[in-house]
Amino acid sequence: MHGHGKDDPNAETIDVTFIEKDGTETKVKAPIGQSMLEVAHKNDIELEGACEGSLACSTCHVIIEDEKVYDALPEPDDDENDMLDLAFGLTETSRLGCQVIAAKEIDGLRLSLPRATRNFAVDGFVPKPH
Amino acid sequence: MYATSFLLSHYGDRVTVDVVERDATPFGLVRSGVAPDHASTKSVTNRFDGILADARVAFHGNVALGSDVALRDLRARYHAIILAHGADGDKRLGVPGEETMPGVYGAREFVGWYNGDARCAATLGATGRDPVGARIVLGHTACVFGLGNVALDCARMLLRDADDLASTDVAGEALGAGSGVERVVMIGRRGVAQAAFSPKELRELLSLPNVRVRVEPPGHVEGLDEEDAKDLDASRPRRRAREAVAKAAANTAAADATSDRPTKELVIKFLRSPTRFESETGDPDGTPPMSPSTPSVRVTLRANALEGASGSRRAVPDASVAEPEVLRDVSLVLRSVGYKGIRVDEDVPFDDENGVVPNAHGRVLTERGGEIVRGLYAAGWIKRGPTGIIGTNLRCAEETVGALIHDDERGRLREVCEVCEEEEDDDVALSLSEVLRRRGVKVVSKEGWARIDAAEREIGRMAGKPREKFVDLDEMLRVAEGADARAVD
Numbered sequence: 001m002h003g004h005g006k007d008d009p010n011a012e013t014i015d016v017t018f019i020e021k022d023g024t025e026t027k028v029k030a031p032i033g034q035s036m037l038e039v040a041h042k043n044d045i046e047l048e049g050a051c052e053g054s055l056a057c058s059t060c061h062v063i064i065e066d067e068k069v070y071d072a073l074p075e076p077d078d079d080e081n082d083m084l085d086l087a088f089g090l091t092e093t094s095r096l097g098c099q100v101i102a103a104k105e106i107d108g109l110r111l112s113l114p115r116a117t118r119n120f121a122v123d124g125f126v127p128k129p130h
Numbered sequence: 131m132y133a134t135s136f137l138l139s140h141y142g143d144r145v146t147v148d149v150v151e152r153d154a155t156p157f158g159l160v161r162s163g164v165a166p167d168h169a170s171t172k173s174v175t176n177r178f179d180g181i182l183a184d185a186r187v188a189f190h191g192n193v194a195l196g197s198d199v200a201l202r203d204l205r206a207r208y209h210a211i212i213l214a215h216g217a218d219g220d221k222r223l224g225v226p227g228e229e230t231m232p233g234v235y236g237a238r239e240f241v242g243w244y245n246g247d248a249r250c251a252a253t254l255g256a257t258g259r260d261p262v263g264a265r266i267v268l269g270h271t272a273c274v275f276g277l278g279n280v281a282l283d284c285a286r287m288l289l290r291d292a293d294d295l296a297s298t299d300v301a302g303e304a305l306g307a308g309s310g311v312e313r314v315v316m317i318g319r320r321g322v323a324q325a326a327f328s329p330k331e332l333r334e335l336l337s338l339p340n341v342r343v344r345v346e347p348p349g350h351v352e353g354l355d356e357e358d359a360k361d362l363d364a365s366r367p368r369r370r371a372r373e374a375v376a377k378a379a380a381n382t383a384a385a386d387a388t389s390d391r392p393t394k395e396l397v398i399k400f401l402r403s404p405t406r407f408e409s410e411t412g413d414p415d416g417t418p419p420m421s422p423s424t425p426s427v428r429v430t431l432r433a434n435a436l437e438g439a440s441g442s443r444r445a446v447p448d449a450s451v452a453e454p455e456v457l458r459d460v461s462l463v464l465r466s467v468g469y470k471g472i473r474v475d476e477d478v479p480f481d482d483e484n485g486v487v488p489n490a491h492g493r494v495l496t497e498r499g500g501e502i503v504r505g506l507y508a509a510g511w512i513k514r515g516p517t518g519i520i521g522t523n524l525r526c527a528e529e530t531v532g533a534l535i536h537d538d539e540r541g542r543l544r545e546v547c548e549v550c551e552e553e554e555d556d557d558v559a560l561s562l563s564e565v566l567r568r569r570g571v572k573v574v575s576k577e578g579w580a581r582i583d584a585a586e587r588e589i590g591r592m593a594g595k596p597r598e599k600f601v602d603l604d605e606m607l608r609v610a611e612g613a614d615a616r617a618v619d
Contacts, residue, residue, distance in 0.1 A: 046139070050177060050520050054170035058521040078370075082330040085367045088525040 018045045019112035030102040037098040053098035055079045058087035060097035065110035072105045089114040131178040132527035133212050133509050146186045154192040154574045154606045162247040165283045166298035191574030196475035198571045206558045209543045212507045217471035217516035227407030233427045237280050237466035246301030246599030272311045276466035277318035277325040285314045286335045299596045315397045319445040322372045323358035329370040336378040342392040343378040346399045351376045360440030406430040429457040469516035492530030505544035578610030585609050
């Protein structure tokens with residue numbers, strides 16, 4: 001379904017940087033035509049893809065760091081918007097990773113993975129044996 | 131399963147995770163809740179299979195917390211316990227006849243039935259009520275109370291042509307029953323601006339072939355007041371859902387002008403609440419027991435108006451409408467106004483009012499706003515209440531495991547030895563598996579589940595389906611133990 005020359009070592013690539021939840025940046029080569037979900041998985045980046053790219057979930061939610069790059073992407077369709085509405089931590093430049101396809105126009109793309117609330121410390125924590 | 135995954139990825143070889151599951155099969159609502167025609171949503175089981183296959187993970191299926199094993203048994207054996215057993219009850223409408231009338235079911239029973247949930251089949255059998263299937267064959271009109279995504283699933287499964295389901299993992303019995311239902315009436319107490327359904331599922335239902343859509347009361351979707359408009363402004367999904375409803379109503383009006391009449395009908399009624407379920411004989415107890423030859427349900431509705439400001443609009447009786455509305459000859463009534471978590475073990479703190487385990491970021495508390503219970507956590511619907519989808523549960527599990535790791539780094543988990551001294555339990559040195567074996571619990575292991583899984587796929591393959599689920603628990607347990615499955619007879 002996705003892309004041509006998927007496993008072709010001579011395929012043209014673009015640079016993509018994933019910013020993981022702990023802030024780590026990983027720069028990878030993304031073959032033209034592949035989705036960011038596929039690229040993440042090939043590079044061991046922890047991006048969930050529960051429905052395997054079939055637009056039935058929102059787990060591959062990514063945030064495009066640069067607004068200009070976001071604008072260079074084809075607009076999300078209704079199905080993607082519906083799923084994005086259910087995504088955690090939606091931003092103005094959110095997309096589903098399975099719908100962002102590597103293309104020359106977005107060379108240098110930087111994506112960050114949304115994080116769950118990290119407010120783990122509870123004020124006045126008094127551990128009491130139960 | 132996501133909590134397990136986060137634990138494995140953080141701790142590496144320093145952790146083992148025992149998954150204790152009430153059902154004989156893993157994956158909860160992905161198996162028994164997600165509708166059969168939503169195969170892509172079920173793809174997540176491929177991911178879960180991978181987590182379960184990990185050597186650090188053990189599976190103890192057919193083990194119910196609270197009856198087969200107590201929380202105190204687990205507390206003595208594990209540094210931390212994560213409760214993730216979901217919300218098993220369903221909310222009531224609070225209307226006479228709801229509990230007693232044959233033909234009135236919780237959506238959960240119906241969903242479990244078409245999904246081949248063994249537990250659900252057993253429960254329905256035990257109540258002596260008509261099988262849901264008989265009600266569907268009986269046909270004509272079904273009522274669904276509620277306007278959430280579960281209600282949409284129910285309506286869609288009733289209206290969809292059986293041929294469309296033949297290649298899904300729908301339960302064989304449900305497929306065989308087919309559907310005689312020609313008309314589904316969905317009823318919500320509030321308006322389109324407050325409905326909980328999400329636009330994608332709504333569009334899917336509204337675009338079923340051969341189904342004409344009618345929206346009531348007339349003018350409601352177009353004529354929203356200021357507070358409703360604010361509710362819509364606050365939420366893109368609600369705006370889009372309203373657009374979808376308006377468009378479907380307009381399409382029907384256009385289709386009515388042609389001779390091309392669909393064969394089935396979906397009616398969406400806003401601003402209506404049930405006041406009574408009776409048998410057509412007028413007896414609210416519904417006796418004698420219903421059979422396909424005896425009368426169906428009469429549903430009485432009252433009209434509602436909305437009160438209060440945007441964000442917290444309430445339905446109150448509309449005094450300007452004197453006459454109640456009566457729906458005659460309803461063969462099936464489904465209550466789909468929300469699930470509710472229930473307490474499964476007396477030692478688990480519980481917030482009865484909200485149907486959740488009281489917690490802060492997944493750390494279980496002794497009561498709402500109470501003290502932290504060391505080493506006890508909650509994730510999923512029993513933590514947050516029964517809303518949200520797979521993606522929501524992913525983030526929810528991440529938060530809970532984050533709290534657990536945070537506590538562990540500060541030495542705030544329970545020490546197993548500390549627990550041993552406290553419990554004074556001679557059996558505490560025994561593993562969970564050994565304890566369950568001694569109690570005579572028929573545990574389904576990973577290998578057992580693999581056998582069930584393979585047999586279901588094989589039987590399904592012969593019928594052109596992804597799988598054919600076992601709905602009989604005893605049969606499933608025999609297959610798990612390695613007895614001949616039907617597939618290899």
